[in-house]
Amino acid sequence: MSIVERLIAELGPWSWWILGLLLLGLEILAPGTIFLWFGVSAILVGTLALFVDLSWQTALVIFLILSFVSLIIGRRLMAKLSSEAGDPGLNRRGSRYIGRVFVLETPLSQGAGKLSVDDTVWRITGPDLSAGTKIRVTEIDGARLVVEAADETAEA
Structure with missing residues (x-):
């Protein structure tokens, strides 16, 4: 068992929280809002794993599904908000x-x-x-x- 696998096994659900916080931190450094949705999904999986005993395979599938759904919904929400906000005559x-x-x-x-x-x-x-x-x-x-x-x- 490698050190990463052992660390993930020892941390359990908290490893998802750590991944979520790292992804949210990456969102600050990267343009766009792509990592935000992955970070939120990882935190949600970590929260769920605190209450329900999940295998890592099940947790990974839930993470992928939540990431995809939150990415689609988040992109639509951001597009709607950006089209409503701002000044259309700003550069003219x-x-x-x-x-x-x-x-x-x-x-x-x-x-x-x-x-x-x-x-x-x-x-x-x-x-x-x-x-x-x-x-x-x-x-x-x-x-x-x-x-x-x-x-x-x-x-x-």
Whole structure:
């Protein structure tokens, strides 16, 4: 009997807990959430083995089944959570301004001008408009905002 086999036999169910904690520790070092589900499964098998006398073959089969099931459920859960969270316009700042109404501080002439929004000065394109005109951002074209005249009832 090798030293590893003897150690596992002596530790009994606690060997599953140790394996689970090692896998959870590995999860911290590795990207993704793959080892998390294996670690949780190992801890569950260890907990079950504390109350029920399991052979190592039975414990291994339960571990494999739990790992597969928790991996499938966990991946679906993480995909659902990641699609609901976050800012879809994070890497396209200008897309946040589409539909918003602003007041031109300087005239828009020859189809080009500038617009101050929050702490940023944006280059804008659109029809020639005088200063003080309400404009609506309709789209983003690269690093430029495309604007049009907004109706007078629109709030800036």
